[in-house]
Amino acid sequence: MSNAVVWKASVLHFLEDPDSASVNDACEYFEDGALLVVDGHVLMCGAAKDVMKDLPPGCEVQDLTGRLIVPGFIDTHVHYPQLEVLAGCGVQLLDWLNQYTFPAERRFSDRDYADEVAGFFLDQSLSHGTTTSLVFGTVSPTSVDAFFTAAQARNLRMIAGKVMMDRNAPDYLLDTAESSYDDCKALIHRWHGKDRLAYAVTPRFAPTSTPQQLEVAGRLLQEHEGLYLHTHLSENPKEIEWVSELFPDSKNYLDVYDQYGLLGPRSVFAHSIHLCDHSWERMGASGSSIAFCPGSNLFLGSGLFNLGKARRCGIPTGLGSDVGGGTDLCLLNSMKSAYQVSQLREETISPLQAFYLATLGGARALHLSDRIGSFRRGNEADFIVLNPEATPMLRFRTEKTKTLEELLGVLMVIGDDRVIESTVIMGQEAFRRD
Ligand SMILES: [Zn+2]
Numbered sequence: 001m002s003n004a005v006v007w008k009a010s011v012l013h014f015l016e017d018p019d020s021a022s023v024n025d026a027c028e029y030f031e032d033g034a035l036l037v038v039d040g041h042v043l044m045c046g047a048a049k050d051v052m053k054d055l056p057p058g059c060e061v062q063d064l065t066g067r068l069i070v071p072g073f074i075d076t077h078v079h080y081p082q083l084e085v086l087a088g089c090g091v092q093l094l095d096w097l098n099q100y101t102f103p104a105e106r107r108f109s110d111r112d113y114a115d116e117v118a119g120f121f122l123d124q125s126l127s128h129g130t131t132t133s134l135v136f137g138t139v140s141p142t143s144v145d146a147f148f149t150a151a152q153a154r155n156l157r158m159i160a161g162k163v164m165m166d167r168n169a170p171d172y173l174l175d176t177a178e179s180s181y182d183d184c185k186a187l188i189h190r191w192h193g194k195d196r197l198a199y200a201v202t203p204r205f206a207p208t209s210t211p212q213q214l215e216v217a218g219r220l221l222q223e224h225e226g227l228y229l230h231t232h233l234s235e236n237p238k239e240i241e242w243v244s245e246l247f248p249d250s251k252n253y254l255d256v257y258d259q260y261g262l263l264g265p266r267s268v269f270a271h272s273i274h275l276c277d278h279s280w281e282r283m284g285a286s287g288s289s290i291a292f293c294p295g296s297n298l299f300l301g302s303g304l305f306n307l308g309k310a311r312r313c314g315i316p317t318g319l320g321s322d323v324g325g326g327t328d329l330c331l332l333n334s335m336k337s338a339y340q341v342s343q344l345r346e347e348t349i350s351p352l353q354a355f356y357l358a359t360l361g362g363a364r365a366l367h368l369s370d371r372i373g374s375f376r377r378g379n380e381a382d383f384i385v386l387n388p389e390a391t392p393m394l395r396f397r398t399e400k401t402k403t404l405e406e407l408l409g410v411l412m413v414i415g416d417d418r419v420i421e422s423t424v425i426m427g428q429e430a431f432r433r434d
Helices: 048-054 080-085 091-109 111-128 141-153 178-192 212-222 237-246 253-259 277-286 294-299 305-311 331-344 351-365 392-398 404-414
Strands: 004-014 027-038 039-048 060-071 073-079 130-136 156-162 197-203 228-233 267-271 289-292 316-318 382-386 419-426 428-432
Touching: 004 039, 004 048, 004 197, 004 351, 027 048, 039 048, 060 267, 060 351, 073 080, 073 267, 073 289, 073 331, 073 351, 080 091, 080 111, 080 130, 080 141, 091 141, 091 237, 111 130, 111 141, 111 428, 130 228, 141 156, 141 178, 141 197, 141 212, 141 382, 156 228, 156 392, 178 197, 197 212, 212 253, 228 253, 228 331, 237 253, 253 277, 289 305, 289 351, 294 331, 305 316, 305 331, 316 331, 316 351, 331 351, 331 404, 351 404, 392 404
Parallel strands: 004 060, 073 130, 130 156, 156 197, 197 228, 228 267, 267 289, 289 316
Antiparallel strands: 004 027, 027 039, 060 382, 382 419, 419 428
């Protein structure tokens, strides 16, 4: 017998980018709505009066009137081993890596420690409403085995990879072009395509890989179907200068990756803040995606991402928390930071646009919109239940809102992880706030 549950609440999801379509075409919002889930997949999303008319026999009813259901948030760039360097103050990117990040990543060759942090990271992600992430491990394959084991146990759709890094970092964190090839291959065989997991070839960034290692990354992508490429690009002016010294024959930073065949529809470049016109065009033509990490960009003082330009170039863009350069796992906070960045750029985004970026936008950036990110019939039922009255301040403010847009604005500006009342994975409750 099938397992059917109908969730009654306000329901919102996106069908299109609200920037390129009218509000009515971009999203579906049912104030008295219902989401019918059968065997872990969405069967129907609509007005309660329509959905409740024809329920499967034995269907369980979850009445969550007063709550708002949206698809689970999608974090398109995050480092799970960096939880312990959250809030590392006082420096910008290159010093931050040396001072905080590299020493912390050393411990992840210890399986017990990696297991503990991977489990904690995923449970925290769920409690923050994030149901899918594109994740950096460390250079140690153990860190990735631990991560995938923990994700598989929770039945999560997750993408991760081992860092490839064979120069310009402490000795204890270096691999070689050859060892990274062997380690990645073994991880790909163990994990890629298993249950809801996928592998990302993950050179940290151009400065910490030799040309030989970038060549290996390109070879891995060619040898296996459906792999991702996940790396950093043009985050900080000093980093960019360093890249031009290390790769004098490349036209620009993106071109370094391009030369090794690392661009394409499953390639995700975190940050991409300081790009020349040629890079923007090339990025768009290649079908590559960008992870916009506004919280991290503000915290590390990296710069203001040009979201409008990314849109105009047709580049799929999602939000990334970039913990630990970012300050928390909460994508509501990333939406607020995205809004602030857009204000400073005088290209203000709407709350609808912010929620799109955290859901369908992220799914598109990860090439997964046929499975997650919206409540299209047949999609995997990963979703979250938001409580607009989670705190006295939220209750005070949200009871005065009159439109959906206003409510979403309040949730992203005043809300935080306390708004996430529960998180549902493939139709099963995976987190509930007490
Ligand atoms: Zn990062």
